[in-house]
Amino acid sequence: MSATPSPCHLFTPGPVKIPSYVLEIGARQTPYFRNAEFSATLLECESRLLEFAGAPSGSRAVFLTASGTGAMEAAVANLFAAEDPVVVVNGGGFGQRFADICRHHGVAVREHLATGENLAVTAALDGLLPAAALLVNAHETTTGVLYDLDALAAFCRAHGLFFVVDAISMFLTDPLDMAAQGIDALIVSSQKGLALPPGLAMVILSPLAQARLRPGAAPYYFDLAAYLADGARGQTPFTPAVTIVLQLLARLRAIASIGLTAEIERARRVAAYFRDAVPRWPLAFGSDFMPNAMTALTPTDGRKACDIVAALERRYGIVVAPNGGALRDTVFRVAHMGDQHEQDIDVLIEAFDDYYEVAA
Numbered sequence: 001m002s003a004t005p006s007p008c009h010l011f012t013p014g015p016v017k018i019p020s021y022v023l024e025i026g027a028r029q030t031p032y033f034r035n036a037e038f039s040a041t042l043l044e045c046e047s048r049l050l051e052f053a054g055a056p057s058g059s060r061a062v063f064l065t066a067s068g069t070g071a072m073e074a075a076v077a078n079l080f081a082a083e084d085p086v087v088v089v090n091g092g093g094f095g096q097r098f099a100d101i102c103r104h105h106g107v108a109v110r111e112h113l114a115t116g117e118n119l120a121v122t123a124a125l126d127g128l129l130p131a132a133a134l135l136v137n138a139h140e141t142t143t144g145v146l147y148d149l150d151a152l153a154a155f156c157r158a159h160g161l162f163f164v165v166d167a168i169s170m171f172l173t174d175p176l177d178m179a180a181q182g183i184d185a186l187i188v189s190s191q192k193g194l195a196l197p198p199g200l201a202m203v204i205l206s207p208l209a210q211a212r213l214r215p216g217a218a219p220y221y222f223d224l225a226a227y228l229a230d231g232a233r234g235q236t237p238f239t240p241a242v243t244i245v246l247q248l249l250a251r252l253r254a255i256a257s258i259g260l261t262a263e264i265e266r267a268r269r270v271a272a273y274f275r276d277a278v279p280r281w282p283l284a285f286g287s288d289f290m291p292n293a294m295t296a297l298t299p300t301d302g303r304k305a306c307d308i309v310a311a312l313e314r315r316y317g318i319v320v321a322p323n324g325g326a327l328r329d330t331v332f333r334v335a336h337m338g339d340q341h342e343q344d345i346d347v348l349i350e351a352f353d354d355y356y357e358v359a360a
């Protein structure tokens with residue numbers, strides 16, 4: 001065995017630090033799942049997820065064995081036909097992914113190329129109408145911009161648009177309410193705020209979204225009507241990510257025991273604790289509209305963002321997230337999702353102080 005065990009502090013926007021009670025479940029044998037016990041587990045996961053999402057009455061959740069992109073694709077392929085023009089907010093890599101998925105399935109895309117604004121004013125979208133739907137990543141994780149869901153919700157209401165929200169990188173760290181914001185389909189995934197291993201993705205469908213599904217139109221594995229049918233009795237058409245579902249239940253129960261508000265407050269507090277320290281270093285915030293979930297940072301001293309990321313890992317065993325493409329040199333990201341607390345941020349602050357030779 002030549003693997004070097006390295007102390008690893010994760011501050012990436014997925015995977016995130018997993019709480020120990022979730023890790024313990026991962027160490028057990030995977031149980032059989034075509035039975036009443038697993039059905040009860042899945043049904044409880046569904047009802048707790050619906051509650052945390054503020055889903056309108058009659059909503060349902062489907063559980064896909066996939067990373068988050070699988071749920072994005074399932075939503076697009078099941079909800080839209082080629083004749084449906086959709087507006088996509090494209091403010092970075094994940095907005096681009098939504099647009100790419102739509103095009104892949106022949107859906108007509110009208111893109112709004114966002115450049116750091118939070119769309120509290122939606123006038124820029126007017127020129128893209130008429131359309132059938134609006135698709136947005138509530139938090140564009142490549143840039144750290146949190147869009148104004150209330151404003152986008154009002155825009156959708158005013159123009160009769162079906163509203164699809166990829167909440168993957170802000171669910172459980174930032175406030176969200178499907179019913180109040182008129183969200184018809186909500187996409188979440190296991191490895192972000194849920195703080196589970198990757199491999200489980202969920203689509204929450206309002207009654208309107210369920211009525212809009214096009215059975216048989218999506219790829220066989222992602223036909224959401226089949227998931228809804230089997231889900232009624234707490235099952236899935238194919239082998240689910242059994243262990244992650246068990247971990248999901250433990251996680252949802254733990255959050256319920258402290259309250260969702262307290263979980264969101266944890267993220268807000270930890271993010272603020274980190275952001276308070278940032279002025280000690282030659283770094284500027286990379287976004288004017290930061291979510292609790294993540295802090296995007298831009299070097300102001302000529303260093304390259306990717307070099308800082310590499311140095312933090314090599315010298316301190318700290319993993320923050322680099323960017324690709326045009327943002328590679330200018331932006332890196334520190335996530336606050338998952339089992340992260342002030343003590344974790346202290347480790348990060350110490351490393352930055354040492355790296356920049358700032359006296360603590």
Ligand SMILES: *Cc1c(COP(=O)(O)O)cnc(C)c1O
Binds near residue numbers: 139169
């Ligand atoms: C992480 C993430 C996804 C999912 O990416 P996968 O690699 O497929 O899990 C989708 N949307 C956003 C906004 C994300 O942050």
